[in-house]
Amino acid sequence: MSDISGLIQSDVSADRVVPPAGFTVRLTLFSAGAMAFLAVFALALSLAAGRLASQWGNELARSSTLRISAPAEQMDTQVAAALRVLETTPGIESARALDAAEQQALLEPWFGPDLPVEALPVPRLIEILETGAGYDASGLRLRLQGEVPGAVLDDHTRWRRPLVSAASRLRMLGWLSILLIGGALAAMVTLAANAALAANAQVIAVLRLVGATDTYIARAFVRRFTLRATTGAAVGALIGLLGVWLLPAADDAGSFLTGLGFSGWHWGLPVLIPPLAGVTAFLATRAAAARVLRGLA
C-alpha cells in the first residue's frame, strides 16, 4: 500500500536519479499500447459473444414448436385437439397455429414464393410461448401421445444448447485472450525493466554508496515503468475504442459480425484497461527490481 502511495506522490528529484533515455522507454510504450489495443478488441468480442449467448438463450428458451403430421382430413381435428391440450397445460402462456401464409413464409427461403402449401402434405405448426416458470415437456409429450398421435413437440433444446454453448465458449476465449494479453504485457515490462536495471548498474551502485535503500531505488524504476505502461495503454485503448466505434452497427441482416462493438455501459469498460496495465507494470517491475537488486547486493 505504501508502495502505491509512494508511486502516486510526485517526487521530481527521485524521478531524476534514473537516466531518462533508453530503448526501454519505446519498448514499454509500444508494448503497452499494442496490448491495450488488442485488449479492447478481445473485450468487445467477449462482450458481444456474451450478449449473443444471452439473447439466444432467452429468446429460444421461451418458445417451442408443436409439429402435427396427420392425413389431410384429420389435420384440423388434431390441431384443435392439440390447442385444447396446450391451453390446459400449466406453464404455457399462449399457443397458436401458424396460418398458411406464415408457413409459406417459413418455407420460402428453400422452395421459393410460389409453393402451394395447401396442396402439399406439409405438417401444421403450432407456436408455443411459455410463462417464466416454463412447462413440463415430458408430461406434455405423454398427454399429446394420448390425445394427438401425430404431434411432435420440439422445445428447441436440441439446437439451442450448441448455439448457446458456442457463444459461451467464444466469450470465454475472449476473456482468456485478455488474460494472455495481460501476461504478455507483464512479460514485456519485466524484460524492459530487467534491461533498464542492468543498463543502470552503475547508477544503482552510486545510489547505494550515498545511502539509498533498495525500496527507494526500486521505486524510482517502478514509478517510471508504471507511468510509461499506463500512458502507452491509454493511447492503445483510445485507438482500439476508435476502431470498435468505426465498426458497422448491429443489424438483423449482419447478425453477429455487425454486433461486435460495445453497447450501453460496456463502452465504459475499456477505460479500465490503462489502470490495469499500470497495475500489471507496477507488479512486474517491482518483482524484477527486487530480484535484480538482490542479485546486485
Next chain:
Amino acid sequence: MIELENVAYSYGGGELLSDLSIKLAPGSFHFLTGPSGAGKSTFLKLCYAALMPTAGQVRLFGADARAMDRDAIALVRRRVGVVHQDCQFLDHLPLIENVALPLTVSGKDVAREETNLKDLLHWVGLTNRASALPPELSGGERQRAALARAVIMAPDVVLADEPTGNIDWEMSQRLLQLLIELNRMGKTIMVATHDLALIRAAKAQVQARVLRISNRRLQLAGADL
C-alpha cells in the same frame, strides 16, 4: 564508531586480509598505506559494509554488520561519507544535484538545504561549476565534488580511497586541507593512500595515526615516517 575485531577477508580462495583489529575513535585521523593490491580498498569497503568479513566481526555504530539487512546498511552509509579515487557520479545530473544526492535519497527537502548546499560548494571551490555535468569536470573538481557529496549529510566518518590519485600536488594539498578542516570539526577521517608526501604534510598539521597493511595484516606505521 567503527570497530573491526579479528577480521579476515578471503577472495577467490585466497585470504586478502587477516586478523585485523582496530577501533576508529570519534574525531581521529587515520592514514592507511600499503602497496597496491595490499587490500586498502577492501579494508575501507569493510568499514562501510560494501563487503562483509569472511571471519571476525565488523561493528558499525554498535551493530554487527553481518546482522544488518540492506536497509540498515543504507542507513549506516548515510553516516559514513565515502570518497573514491574514481569518483562515481550520475553523469546525467548537474554537479549540484550530484552533491545533493545523499539528501535526495534520504527523503530530505533539498530546496530547504539550498543554503548549506551553496556553502558547501563554496567551501570546496566549485560554486561556479554547480550546473556542470560530471564529465565536464576536471579530476580535481571531481574529487572535491565527491568530498562535498560525502559530507553533505554531516556524517560521523569520512572514508577516502586514494582521493589524490588522479590530481596534481597543488590540488592534493587543497583536498588535504579540506579533510583536515573536517577533522577539526570532529569528524573521523580515514584516508587510504600510498602518497607519503601527503601523509607527511598532514602530520605537520594534525595528529594522525598511520596504519599499514602488510602481509595481509594491519600494522602501526607511524615510526616509519
